[in-house]
Structure formats: C-alpha cells, structure tokens
Amino acid sequence: MKKYFKIWWMMSRNSFSMVLTQKFTLSIFxxxxxxxxxxxxxFLYFLLLGTKNLAGYNSTQAIFFFLTFNVVDVISQFLFREVYRFRPMIVNGDFDFVLVKPMSALFRVLMGGADVIDFLTIPPLVIVTIYISTLMNPTFQNTIYYILLILNGLIIATAFHIIILSFAIIxxxxxxxxxxxxxxxxxxxxPVDIYKQPLQGFLTYFIPVGIMMTLPVRAIIGLATPSGIFLAFVVGAVAIFISLRFWKFALRKYSSASS
Amino acid sequence: MRKYWQIFKISFQEEFAYRLNFILWRVRNVFQILLTFFLWSTVFVNPNTVIFGYDRAKILSYVFGVMIVRALVFSSRAVDVSTDIAQGDLSNYLLKPVSYFKYWWTRDVSSKALNLVFAAVEFMVLYFILKPPFFFQKDIYMLITFLLSVIIAMFLYFFILFVVSAVPFWAPELGWGSQFLMLIVVVEGLSGSLFPTNVLPTNLQSLVLATPFPYLVYFPVQVYLGNVTGLDLVKGIFIGIFWTFALMFFMNWIWQKGLKVYESIGR
Incomplete structure (x- = not known):
C-alpha cells in the first residue's frame, strides 16, 4: 500500500509538472x-428562484444535489484522467511496457496521470459543498452516511473506469x-427522482447514478432508509468485483498489436 | 460549383465510414436532451403552471426544438481546421484550386444534412416514447422567419468556429483549449441549448442578447414558438445579421494576419 502511494505521488508529480509547463493552456482549461x-x-439558481422547489426538494437541497454530483465527478476525473490517454497505448502496443513493470498494470493505466486542473477546483468545490450542507442542519449520523456514500460513489466510479479500460483493450x-x-x-x-421509469430504474440499478450521486444527498437530508444505504454498499462491492474480473478477462484478449 | 458538389458527396460518404463514431455522437445528443426534457417536465408537472412566460407545451416544444436546431447549427466538420493549422496540413489546401472556406462550408453542409436526418428520427422516436404536448407552428410567415434565423445561425456558428480555429496560427498548442473554452463552454452555455435565455434576470438577459451566442439556438427556437414577434423579431434578425457580417469580416482579417505568420510546422 505504501509502495503504491509512493508511486502514485511520483506519477502525479510528473503529470502536474508536465501540465504546469504550459501555464496558459492550464489557465484556459x-x-x-x-x-x-x-x-x-x-441556471439552477435562477430556475429555483422562479419555481422555489424541484421534485419536492427545496432550493438548498436541489443545489446540494448539483454540488454533490460535482464532488464525485471532479474527484473521479482528478484521479482517473489517465484513462482518457489509454487508447494510444493499446493502438501502438506501448501497453507492453506497462505490463512488464513490477507493479499493477491496472493501477498504472487507471491512476497514472492525476489531473492538476481538476485538483485545483476540488478545494473551493468542497468548501462550498460543506457550507451549503450546514444550511440543511444535518445530524452527525446523517453526515457520516453522506461521507460513506460519497466514498461508495467513488468506488462505483472506479469500477466504471476499470470497465472502460477493459473495453478499450477488447x-x-x-x-x-x-x-x-x-x-x-x-x-x-x-436528483434521479425527476426521471420517469424505465430511465429512473436504469439510472438506479444499471448505471447506478442514483446510488453514486442522489443517495448521499438523500442520506444527509434524512430520507435514505438503512436498507437502501446497505444496498448501496452491496452495489459498490459487486461493481468493483465485476470490473476487476472483467479487467482480467480483457487482459487475456490483449494482442500487443503494432508493438 | 461542381467540385464543391463532389466534396459534398465525398464528405457525406466519409461520415458513413465511421458509423460507430457517428451513432455514438447522436446517442450523446439524446442524453443531453433527456436531462433538459425531464428537468422541465418536473418543473411543469402541473399542466397549468406558467413560469418565465412558458407553459408545459411551450417549454417541452423548446427542448424538442433545440434538438433540431442543434443538429443544423452545431453539426460541423470544420472543428478539424485548428488541427490542420497546428500540424501544417493547411498547406495541402492552400496549394489546391479550392477556396478553403468554401471547402469547409460544403463539408459542414454535408454533415448538417446527415445530422438533420438522424435528429428527425430521434425526434420522432422520443416524441412517441415521451409523448410531450408539442406546439406545432402553423403560421407560414413564422416558419419562413424560423428558417431564415436558422440559416443566419449556421453562418454565425461557421464564422465563430473559424475565428476560434485561427488561434493555432499563433499558439499551435492551444487548438483544443480554445475550442473547449469557446465552443463547448461559452457557446453551449449562452446559446440557449442548456436553458432558454429568458430564464435569466432582465439585465443579464439584455447582456447575453447583445452577444452573438443566443442567435445560434435560443432565438431561432423562440421564433418557431411564436414568442418573438413584431419589432422584437425584426430587431433579433438584424442583430443576428449584424453579428454574422461582423464575424465574417473579423474572420477574414484574422485569417489574413494568421496566414502571414503561418510556418507550416510539421510539414
């Protein structure tokens, strides 16, 4: 674990140094x-000024849904930006050089290039999210549920990025x-509550956007049931298990073309 | 004229060479429509609700109208121009007896034609699945004005695209960055694709309406819905034409400057 953190730190530092050499490009992005x-x-703010609520949620809660989505989205982009650069590795056969190294190839292609731009946006985003959350006066227990469900959302996001990498190999x-x-x-x-069935079911169970982004907010408001929270963690565990199995399957299909 | 017709046909066939890419691009458009459709559907769950001057039928018609107008205005092959400049491929075109602008305009029209067909199919499929209360404009005068505003929007987008694509003449590494900032963020945010401009407070609305961006999507759809009439309609058309010519002159000026510093790097 310590070794991998050291490697991640090194790779992230290299990635940051590369981006920081082009400061103007960095500022544009x-x-x-x-x-x-x-x-x-x-848009959401002005819309809520007119409507006062959205799908039964008040303005603060509706904005908090949007902020929570951003927290999960930006952190996963910060961590998994390297996934976007994986295709050339596969097409050129450069993935061979990753496979021969004495470290997990998945770790390298998943987390090998943290994104400095997303990193810079995380602190202000988290501060605003915390501030808005305090306006809802959550209980200590619900806050813990929220944090755990955000972590669970990130685990599901990890699983999806692994599945995308596996598809890239195939x-x-x-x-x-x-x-x-x-x-x-x-x-x-x-909130996924705004979507009608079957889209809502699809976003809850198949691509569990509801579990990743909506459920944490429902938990902090006190609307999530214990069985719903438990089910969310089961979905997280199953998603990561399936993605790792799929990764192993995909690795066996790697043809090392063009290398 | 015949050579541009050949370019049109080749470009049209080329779109079919990368079928998966094209289909997935259309799928992505449908997802964007779904978010806005269900958002507004939730806001207007009560059929008698009227907010920002829209009722349920008009706002859902707005969402569906955006789908068609986007396909016509934002479908473009000219997004590759900045790469041509950055990689020196522009030299290949400068040596040929074709107008570079007309070449890309022809390719854009070909892309728009194909995207329009797919958008129309998506429109019908989503219409039958979601069954929105759609507003059908029957006034022939409004339909002609709508068509005119869409044509203005297509030229406007083309000139914006070419102005943004000129950035690599001076900074080849900024090709994608400038497109991301202007086309994906500013144009998407202010054109009315995400939300109708009149959701904003009056002073902010006036500010946005003075820029060229709302004349890409918001204004044409408003014309279709019959929300802009009389003097406002004439004013809107003239502002759109003004921006089209202003951007055309600016594009010509910036390209003349750019070609003087162009070094054909990479060739």
Whole structure:
C-alpha cells in the first residue's frame, strides 16, 4: 500500500509538472471548467428562484444535489484522467511496457496521470459543498452516511473506469465509451427522482447514478432508509468485483498489436 | 460549383465510414436532451403552471426544438481546421484550386444534412416514447422567419468556429483549449441549448442578447414558438445579421494576419 502511494505521488508529480509547463493552456482549461460549472449553477439558481422547489426538494437541497454530483465527478476525473490517454497505448502496443513493470498494470493505466486542473477546483468545490450542507442542519449520523456514500460513489466510479479500460483493450475504442459514461453520470446533476421509469430504474440499478450521486444527498437530508444505504454498499462491492474480473478477462484478449 | 458538389458527396460518404463514431455522437445528443426534457417536465408537472412566460407545451416544444436546431447549427466538420493549422496540413489546401472556406462550408453542409436526418428520427422516436404536448407552428410567415434565423445561425456558428480555429496560427498548442473554452463552454452555455435565455434576470438577459451566442439556438427556437414577434423579431434578425457580417469580416482579417505568420510546422 505504501509502495503504491509512493508511486502514485511520483506519477502525479510528473503529470502536474508536465501540465504546469504550459501555464496558459492550464489557465484556459481552468477558466473553461469554472465557467461551465457557473453556467449550470447560475441556471439552477435562477430556475429555483422562479419555481422555489424541484421534485419536492427545496432550493438548498436541489443545489446540494448539483454540488454533490460535482464532488464525485471532479474527484473521479482528478484521479482517473489517465484513462482518457489509454487508447494510444493499446493502438501502438506501448501497453507492453506497462505490463512488464513490477507493479499493477491496472493501477498504472487507471491512476497514472492525476489531473492538476481538476485538483485545483476540488478545494473551493468542497468548501462550498460543506457550507451549503450546514444550511440543511444535518445530524452527525446523517453526515457520516453522506461521507460513506460519497466514498461508495467513488468506488462505483472506479469500477466504471476499470470497465472502460477493459473495453478499450477488447475494442481499442475508449473516447466514446468514456464520454457516454460521463453523459450518463451527468444525468445525476439533478436528483434521479425527476426521471420517469424505465430511465429512473436504469439510472438506479444499471448505471447506478442514483446510488453514486442522489443517495448521499438523500442520506444527509434524512430520507435514505438503512436498507437502501446497505444496498448501496452491496452495489459498490459487486461493481468493483465485476470490473476487476472483467479487467482480467480483457487482459487475456490483449494482442500487443503494432508493438 | 461542381467540385464543391463532389466534396459534398465525398464528405457525406466519409461520415458513413465511421458509423460507430457517428451513432455514438447522436446517442450523446439524446442524453443531453433527456436531462433538459425531464428537468422541465418536473418543473411543469402541473399542466397549468406558467413560469418565465412558458407553459408545459411551450417549454417541452423548446427542448424538442433545440434538438433540431442543434443538429443544423452545431453539426460541423470544420472543428478539424485548428488541427490542420497546428500540424501544417493547411498547406495541402492552400496549394489546391479550392477556396478553403468554401471547402469547409460544403463539408459542414454535408454533415448538417446527415445530422438533420438522424435528429428527425430521434425526434420522432422520443416524441412517441415521451409523448410531450408539442406546439406545432402553423403560421407560414413564422416558419419562413424560423428558417431564415436558422440559416443566419449556421453562418454565425461557421464564422465563430473559424475565428476560434485561427488561434493555432499563433499558439499551435492551444487548438483544443480554445475550442473547449469557446465552443463547448461559452457557446453551449449562452446559446440557449442548456436553458432558454429568458430564464435569466432582465439585465443579464439584455447582456447575453447583445452577444452573438443566443442567435445560434435560443432565438431561432423562440421564433418557431411564436414568442418573438413584431419589432422584437425584426430587431433579433438584424442583430443576428449584424453579428454574422461582423464575424465574417473579423474572420477574414484574422485569417489574413494568421496566414502571414503561418510556418507550416510539421510539414
């Protein structure tokens, strides 16, 4: 564990150094990400000024759903940015060089390039999220549930990124699968309660956006049941188990083409 | 004219060469529509609700209208122009007896034609699944004005795209960054794709309406819905035309400057 943290620290430092050499590019992407957040936040704010509530949730709660989505989304992008760069490795056969190294190949391609831009946005985002959460006066127990369910959401996000990597080995396609994953999870910017069946069921059980992003907020509000919370952790464990099995299966299909 | 017709046909066929890419791009568009559709559907769950001047039928028609207008305005092959400049591939086109702008405009029109067909199919499928109370515009005058505003929007987007794509003349590494900031963030955020501009407070609305972005999606859809009439309609059309010409002149100016510093790096 200590060894892997050291490796992650080293790889992240290298990744940060690379991005920091192009400060202007970094600032453009940073401004873009902040603006994108502000556009949707502004829209939601003005919408709620007019409607006062959304699907039975008051304005503060609806905004908190959006912030929680961002927390899970930005942290997973910060950690798993390397996934977006995996395709050339497979197409060129450079993945061979990863496989021969005395470390987990999955760890390298999953977490080998932390994103400095997302890293810079995490602290202000977390501070705003904490501030908005205090406006809802959550109990200590519900706050603990919220934190645990956010961690569970990140575990599910990890599982999906592993599945995307595995698909990349089998199909050499990654760009669209990762973007479709992101489009689907972006449906979690708002509580999944707004969607009708069967889409709501799909977003709760198949691509469990509801468990990743909606359930933590329901827990902090005090609307989640103990059985629902338990089920969420079971889904998290099953998702990571299936993704690891799929990764092993995909590795056996790797043809080392072009190497 | 014949050579551009050939470019149109080749470009159209090329889209079919990467079928999976194209289909997945359309799937992504549907997801974006679903978010806005269900959001507004929830807000207007009571059929008698009227907010920001919209009732349930008009706001859901807005969402479906956005789907068609987006397909016509935002479908573009010219997003590859910045890569041409950054990698020096622009030189290949400069040597050929074709106008570079007309070449990409032809390719854009071909892409728009194909995307329109798919958007129409998605429209019908989603219409039958979601059964929204859709507002069908019957006034022929409004439909012609809607068509005019869409044509203005297509030119407007083309010129914005070419202005943004000129950045790599001076900074080749900023090709994707400038497109991300302008096309994915600013254009998406202010064009009315995400939300109708009149959700914003009046002063912010006036500010946004003075920029070219709402004339890409928001204004054409408002024209279709019959929400803009009389003097406001004429004013909107003129602002759209003004921005189209202003951006066309700016594009020509910036490209002339850019071609002077172009070094064909990578060739």
């Amino acid at each position: 940073l401004v873009g990400k902040i603006l994108r957040f502000l556009f949707f936040f502004g 199909t050499t396609e990654i760009d669209h699968s990762v973007m479709i994953y992101r489009d689907l999870t972006s449906l979690g910017r708002l």
